[in-house]
Amino acid sequence: EQGGIQxxxxxxxxxPLDCITQDIRLAVKGAEVILIVVPAFAHRQVAQSIAxxxxxxxxxxxxxxxxxxxxxxxxxxxxxxxxxxxxxxEVQTLPFTARELEKHxxxxxxxxxxxxxxxxxxxxxxxxxxxxxxIYPQLNPIYNYLEVTLNNIGMILHPxxxxxxxxxxxxxxxxxxxxxxxxxxxxxxxxxxxxxxxxIFKTLGIKQFRFNDWVEQVYGVINRSIYSxxxxxxxxxxxxxxxxxxxxxxxxxxxxxxVPISSLATFLNVQTPTIxxxxxxxxxxxxxxxxxxxxxxxxxxxxxxxxxxxxHQGQRDPVLAxxxxxxxxx
Amino acid sequence: EQGGIQxxxxxxxxxPLDCITQDIRLAVKGAEVILIVVPAFAHRQVAQSIAxxxxxxxxxxxxxxxxxxxxxxxxxxxxxxxxxxxxxxEVQTLPFTARELEKHxxxxxxxxxxxxxxxxxxxxxxxxxxxxxxIYPQLNPIYNYLEVTLNNIGMILHPxxxxxxxxxxxxxxxxxxxxxxxxxxxxxxxxxxxxxxxxIFKTLGIKQFRFNDWVEQVYGVINRSIYSxxxxxxxxxxxxxxxxxxxxxxxxxxxxxxVPISSLATFLNVQTPTIxxxxxxxxxxxxxxxxxxxxxxxxxxxxxxxxxxxxHQGQRDPVLAxxxxxxxxx
Numbered sequence: 001e002q003g004g005i006q007x008x009x010x011x012x013x014x015x016p017l018d019c020i021t022q023d024i025r026l027a028v029k030g031a032e033v034i035l036i037v038v039p040a041f042a043h044r045q046v047a048q049s050i051a052x053x054x055x056x057x058x059x060x061x062x063x064x065x066x067x068x069x070x071x072x073x074x075x076x077x078x079x080x081x082x083x084x085x086x087x088x089x090e091v092q093t094l095p096f097t098a099r100e101l102e103k104h105x106x107x108x109x110x111x112x113x114x115x116x117x118x119x120x121x122x123x124x125x126x127x128x129x130x131x132x133x134x135i136y137p138q139l140n141p142i143y144n145y146l147e148v149t150l151n152n153i154g155m156i157l158h159p160x161x162x163x164x165x166x167x168x169x170x171x172x173x174x175x176x177x178x179x180x181x182x183x184x185x186x187x188x189x190x191x192x193x194x195x196x197x198x199x200i201f202k203t204l205g206i207k208q209f210r211f212n213d214w215v216e217q218v219y220g221v222i223n224r225s226i227y228s229x230x231x232x233x234x235x236x237x238x239x240x241x242x243x244x245x246x247x248x249x250x251x252x253x254x255x256x257x258x259v260p261i262s263s264l265a266t267f268l269n270v271q272t273p274t275i276x277x278x279x280x281x282x283x284x285x286x287x288x289x290x291x292x293x294x295x296x297x298x299x300x301x302x303x304x305x306x307x308x309x310x311x312h313q314g315q316r317d318p319v320l321a322x323x324x325x326x327x328x329x330x
Numbered sequence: 331e332q333g334g335i336q337x338x339x340x341x342x343x344x345x346p347l348d349c350i351t352q353d354i355r356l357a358v359k360g361a362e363v364i365l366i367v368v369p370a371f372a373h374r375q376v377a378q379s380i381a382x383x384x385x386x387x388x389x390x391x392x393x394x395x396x397x398x399x400x401x402x403x404x405x406x407x408x409x410x411x412x413x414x415x416x417x418x419x420e421v422q423t424l425p426f427t428a429r430e431l432e433k434h435x436x437x438x439x440x441x442x443x444x445x446x447x448x449x450x451x452x453x454x455x456x457x458x459x460x461x462x463x464x465i466y467p468q469l470n471p472i473y474n475y476l477e478v479t480l481n482n483i484g485m486i487l488h489p490x491x492x493x494x495x496x497x498x499x500x501x502x503x504x505x506x507x508x509x510x511x512x513x514x515x516x517x518x519x520x521x522x523x524x525x526x527x528x529x530i531f532k533t534l535g536i537k538q539f540r541f542n543d544w545v546e547q548v549y550g551v552i553n554r555s556i557y558s559x560x561x562x563x564x565x566x567x568x569x570x571x572x573x574x575x576x577x578x579x580x581x582x583x584x585x586x587x588x589v590p591i592s593s594l595a596t597f598l599n600v601q602t603p604t605i606x607x608x609x610x611x612x613x614x615x616x617x618x619x620x621x622x623x624x625x626x627x628x629x630x631x632x633x634x635x636x637x638x639x640x641x642h643q644g645q646r647d648p649v650l651a652x653x654x655x656x657x658x659x660x
Contacts, residue, residue, distance in 0.1 A: 164615075166494040170513035183500035185575055185615045192614055245515055274614065277607035284522055284604065285494075285515045 002104040009098075009108040028053040033061060033132055036073070037094075039248055040066035040256035047076035056085050059128055065090025066256040067152045070120040070145070071300045087128045089119040092148050095138055097235075112218075114140045118148035146309065147206050150264075153214065155257025156193050157230075158249035159278050161186065162242070166285055170245040178236040187227035192274040194226070197261065203268045204306075205313035246286045254282045255294030263296035267306060332434040339428075339438040358383040363391060363462055366403070367424075369578055370396035370586035377406035386415050389458055395420025396586040397482045400450040400475075401630045417458045419449040422478050425468055427565075442548075444470045448478035476639065477536050480594075483544065485587025486523050487560075488579035489608050491516065492572070496615055500575040508566040517557035522604040524556070527591065533598045534636075535643035576616045584612045585624030593626035597636060 004016035021027050028034060028050050036046055043062060050060075054077065062069040070088040077086065097109040117139040119125040129141045142148045162169065165181045175181065182190075190211070198208045215229040216222050223229035230236060242249060258279050265272040283290050297303060334346035351357050358364060358380050366376055373392060380390075384407065392399040400418040407416065427439040447469040449455040459471045472478045492499065495511045505511065512520075520541070528538045545559040546552050553559035560566060572579060588609050595602040613620050627633060 161497075164493065164496040165498070167491075167511045167513045167516050168495070168498050170515055171510050173510075180501050180503075181497045183497045183575075185500055185617070186497050188617065189611060189614050245513075273610050277610045280603050280607045281519060281611075284519050287515070287518065 006105045007108055010111045011108045024049045025053045033059045035061050035063050037063045039252045040069055041252050043069050043072050044076050047073040051077045051080045054083055056083060059087045059131055062090040064093050067149050067260045068295050068300055072295055075300055087124045089128045092116040095136060114138055116140050116142050116148050118142045118145045120145050151209055152257045155253045158253040159282050160189050162249040163278060163281055169241050175241050177239050177241040178230050182230045184227050190226045196272040196275055199270045200265050203270055250282050250286050254279060254290040259290055259294030267297055336435045337438055340441045341438045354379045355383045363389045365391050365393050367393045369582045370399055371582050373399050373403050374406050377403040381407045381410045384413055386413060389417045389461055392420040394423050397479050397590045398625050398630055402625055405630055417454045419458045422446040425466060444468055446470050446472050446478050448472045448475045450475050481539055482587045485583045488583040489612050490519050492579040493611055499571050505571050507569050507571040508560050512560045514557050520556045526602040526605055529600045530595050533600055580612050580616050584609060584620040589620055589624030597627055
C-alpha cells in the first residue's frame with residue numbers, strides 16, 4: 001500500500017519497491033536476482049512455483065540456504081524445465097538481523113559484517129558474485145560450496161536444545177531458551193554433534209568447525225566450551241523458548257540440516273550416533289518422519305558430486321573403494 | 331540403637347531385629363533368606379561382598395531385581411565360589427510403598443496386593459516360594475523368569491521423561507515430574523519404547539506389555555493412551571522432579587533396564603531405535619558409558635539361555651539360524 005519499506009535502525013529511510021505482489025509470475029518476471037527468504041523446508045515448493053516463469057540468465061539467492069538448499073532448488077527446477085543458464089547461490093545466514101515493526105516498517109538491528117556465500121555448481125560463483133556484490137557488499141564468496149552449506153549452526157543448537165526442553169516447551173512454560181535451556185551437561189551433547197560433524201569434515205578435507213571460533217569471530221568473546229560461549233552471547237539472553245513444541249527448530253533444522261548431514265555421513269562411513277538419535281526422537285516428538293521427508297544426498301543426486309570432491313581432495317573414494325555404496329544401490 | 335523398627339501406617343508397631351550391623355559377614359551369617367534392597371546398579375558389588383560368607387542352601391531375594399538382577403548376582407558369586415545349592419530370586423517391584431520418618435521409624439504407605447516374583451534358574455522357583463511365602467504372602471510366583479525380569483516399568487518411564495526434562499532438572503527448577511513433564515508428544519516416545527519392547531516380547535513368545543493394563547490393574551483406571559493414564563495416577567501427582575540431573579532415573583534404569591533390553595534386541599535381530607537413542611543421549615548427559623558398563627546378555631552369559639527359550643517356544647533360534655551371532659563372536 002505504501003509502495004515500499006520504511007526502515008529504521010542500522011538503515012534509515014524509505015525504500016520504494018517496483019512491484020509488491022503475491023502473484024509469483026509478476027514477482028519473478030524481469031528480475032535479475034530472485035531472493036528467496038523463506039524457511040528452508042519451503043525451498044522445494046517455492047522452486048516448483050517459480051519454475052514455469054524463470055528465464056535464461058536469472059540468478060536465485062537463498063537467504064539462507066541451510067544445508068544443500070541451492071542443490072534442492074536447482075534440482076527441483078530441472079525436474080520440470082531445462083534452462084541453459086540458471087544460477088543458484090546461497091548465503092550461510094541472513095545478512096541482516098531485523099524484525100517487522102508494522103506492515104511496511106522494519107527495524108534493522110544489525111547488518112552483519114561478513115556473510116559466507118557460495119554457488120552450486122561452483123563454476124558460476126564469480127559470475128554470480130559480480131552480479132550481486134553491489135547489492136550485498138558484505139558477502140564473502142567461498143570457493144568451496146560444501147564449506148558454506150555444511151556449516152549450519154542452527155542445526156547444531158536448535159534441535160538438541162529443543163529436545164532436552166521438550167516437555168517445558170510443550171507445557172507452554174515461558175523460559176529463556178539459552179540461559180535456562182543450555183545447561184552444562186546438555187551442552188556436552190552439542191559438543192558431540194560438533195565432533196561428529198568434524199569427523200565428516202575431516203573425511204571431506206574441509207576446515208574443522210569450532211562453535212567457539214564462530215562466537216569469537218562474531219561476538220569477540222573467547223571461551224573454552226560451548227556452554228560458556230553460549231552464556232557469553234548477549235543476543236541470546238532475552239530469547240525465549242518457542243511457544244509451540246512443533247516449530248522451526250525442529251521442522252526446519254532437522255530435515256534441512258541434521259538429515260542431509262546424516263545421509264552424507266552414511267555415505268562416507270562416518271558414525272553419527274548423536275545426530276541420528278536426535279533425528280529419531282525429533283521424528284517422534286513432531287509426529288513427522290523427517291528422515292524420509294528431509295534432504296538426503298541420494299534424493300538430491302549428490303553422490304557423484306561428493307565422490308568427485310573426494311577424488312579431488314585426494315581422499316579415499318568410498319564408492320570406488322566399495323566402502324559404503326548402500327546409498328547408491330538403495 | 332532401638333534394636334528394631336517402629337512402623338506406622340499400613341503396618342503398626344515395633345518390630346525387633348536380631349541383628350543390625352554394617353558387618354556384611356554378620357548380616358549374612360545364619361540367614362535363611364538374604365533380602366537385598368539396593369539400587370540395581372549395586373547388585374554386583376553387594377554380590378561380591380557377600381560371596382565369601384555364603385553357605386549352601388541360602389536364599390537371596392533382590393527387592394527388586396530390575397532386568398536380569400538374579401542372573402547378575404548368581405554369575406558374580408560363581409566367579410569367586412562354587413556353591414552347590416544357592417537360590418536367587420527377584421521381585422518385580424518393591425512390595426511396600428514406604429518412607430523413612432526418623433532413623434528407626436518408617437511409614438508404610440501401602441502394602442501392594444500382588445507382586446510378581448521369579449527365580450533364576452526357574453527350576454528352583456517352587457522351593458524358594460515355599461520358603462518365603464510365609465513372610466511375603468503377596469508374592470505371585472511366575473513360572474517364566476523372562477516375563478518378570480523384562481517387565482521393568484521404571485525403564486520405560488524414567489530415562490525418557492528425564493531426557494526431555496534434562497535442562498529443567500539440571501537448572502534445578504522445581505516442577506512436578508509427571509504432571510508437567512509427561513506432555514502429550516513426549517508420551518508418544520514412551521509409546522514407542524513400549525512398542526519396541528513388545529516386538530522383543532513377540533519374538534520371545536512373552537505376553538505383550540501394556541502400560542495401561544498395568545495402570546488399570548494397580549489403580550483401577552481405564553485409559554486409551556499412556557499420556558492419559560499417567561495423568562490419572564494420583565500417586566504421581568505430587569512427585570517432584572529429581573534434584574540432580576545425574577540420578578537413579580538414569581544411573582539405575584539405563585544400565586539395568588534399557589541396556590540389557592537393547593542387547594537382547596540386538597541378539598534377536600529386533601530394531602530398537604528409540605531405546606538406543608535414549609541410551610546414547612543418556613550416556614552423554616551423565617558422562618558415563620552405560621552401554622559398556624551396563625548389563626548385557628553376553629556379559630551375563632545368557633546367550634544359551636535365550637536360545638533355549640526360543641527353541642522351547644518353537645521360535646526360530648537366531649544362533650542356529652545364523653540370524654545374528656554378532657553378540658556371540660564379539
